Amino acid sequence: MSNQEDLLKTLIGHAKEYGFVFQSSEIYDGLSATYDYGPYGVELKNNIRRYWWEAMTKLNENIVGIDSAIFMHPTVWKASGHVDAFNDPLIDNKDSKKRYRADVLLEDHMAKYADKITKEIEKAKKKFGDDFDETQFRATNPNVKRSQDRIDAVEGRMKAVLEANDLEGVRQLIVDEEIKCPVSGTANWTEVRQFNLMFATELGSVSGESSTIYLRPETAQGIFVNFLNVQKSARMKLPFGIAQTGKAFRNEIVARQFIFRMREFEQMEMQFFIKPGTELEWYNTWKEKRMAWHRALGLPLENYRFHDHIKLAHYANAACDIEFKFPMGFKELEGIHSRTDFDLKQHEEFSGKKLRYFDTETNESYVPYVVETSIGLDRMFLAVLSGAYEEEKLENGEERVVLRIPAPLAPVKIAVLPLIKKDGLPEKARAIIDTLKLSHNCQYDDKDSIGKRYRRQDAIGTPYCITVDHDSLTDDKVTIRDRDTMQQERVAISELGSIVSGKVDMRGLLRKL
Ligand code: GAP
Secondary structure, eight states: OOHHHHHHHHHHHHHHHTTSEEETTGGGTOOTTOEEEOHHHHHHHHHHHHHHHHHHHTTOTTEEEOOOOSBOOHHHHHHTTHHHHOEEEEEEBTTTOOEEEHHHHHHHHHHHHHHHHHHHHHHHHHHHGGGOOHHHHHHHOHHHHHHHHHHHHHHHHHHHHHHTTOHHHHHHHHHHTTOOOTTTOOOOBOOOEEEEOOOEEESSSOOSGGGEEEBOSOSHHHHHTTHHHHHHHTTOOSSEEEEEEEEEEOOOSSOOTGGGSOSEEEEEEEEEEEOTTOHHHHHHHHHHHHHHHHHTTOSOGGGEEEEEOSSOOTTOSEEEEEEEEETTEEEEEEEEEEEETHHHHHHHHHHOOOOOEEETTTTEEEOOEEEEEEEEHHHHHHHHHHHHEEEEEOTTSOEEEEEOOOGGGOSOSEEEEESSSOTTHHHHHHHHHHHHTTTSOEEEOOSSOHHHHHHHHHHHTOSEEEEEOHHHHHHOEEEEEETTTOOEEEEEGGGHHHHHHHHHOHHHHHHTO
């Protein structure tokens, strides 16, 4: 088993043991690709959502929010193209009976060549030190060139066959590249078939074509169909955005990799309505703005990169992903799409209602263009968890597991720990919590040794531990321990609020944007 698989397994174990994420319906052996968030998980998830929501709606006076229903009129999904085109190409291995997304098999295959290139470059960097010229090395090193040529060849063919919806061509490419099933190790593949990802259900008690409705596969359509309601009621002028967070559902074929790919998940989406012709400018602006939002968190910068889409979705004229280095490698975390006027025009056509904006500056009325930013909340949760997880060797030879979660996102901000369970220390600790709990999520803990309690807080990512000892009763001071440096400092209880706020306040993060 590779180290990467090990790391994902370790994270899954940690997330369960410390109350972040549980398998759904676990006592019934679980339901695949569905997860529940535990006591610390729900806090972290709420904090990520709040960071996104406030970055969108508080920092931009031209972005407002909505909360639309999960169920929508079935024609919405006809108009959006999801009924006809929201498909994944799937392929089965006849020996292992495992099912794969054909495009993912090809992407993983290319990623192997990309890994080879990265390794060659790292080796050369070490060898040549400061004299190393990466551009020249990429252009001249035969191994790197060979791998790059392979990637370009596969990418070119893949784009062509996917765009032409040539399923036999997709299969042939997999066969030609000698891609094998990771489980059986054979290349005994079925044909490639299209599989629609929407979950359907019946409205009311009568089943039949007319009453079939879908669980929304994206939150975006709830924004599009409310475009005029929002524009008129909130008196918005172009350019303006509508933000929404909420559940989405997809019948994913390959639903492995923990909360990375789920069948029920949450999205945070923002549609930015603009004048036609300005879309590429806004597309670039939102690319930068969204990357800045990620970078402000302080997780390692080398964990992020942009990836331009090979095959554009049916609605886009430019699209890229922000990829994050998950334990399984670099994968999509967020999508930024220039969706043109596709969705609004489709809804005009299917509903028979005008969805136009009257531009008072030019005295014309038109269907706006849209740039979308769309991020999975659960995927962001996994990014934070995996970016924050560290097994650290300490100077005294011991080891600790610490979650270096960005402090404003941490589930618990402060743990207050009486040194012993008597002599009035618990009461003093609770009095401190009473002064802090309206501003911060606090936790009281008096079980086990102080060392064990520190470890428990490190493992859930609590930025500060405050220890109350006998002196605290007379000098009104406590010891405050920083999660990351493990430095301890004696401070006045009256100063705690301002010391802690400096680091854990969400405003600190938002100010960086
Ligand atoms: N409205 C555009 C849209 O839905 P997408 O790229 O299909 O675009 C956007 O999805 C984001 O939603 C992805 O970048 C990912 O973070 C998240 N996402 C998509 N499918 C997911 C799944 N099955 N499980 C968890 N997150 C998912």
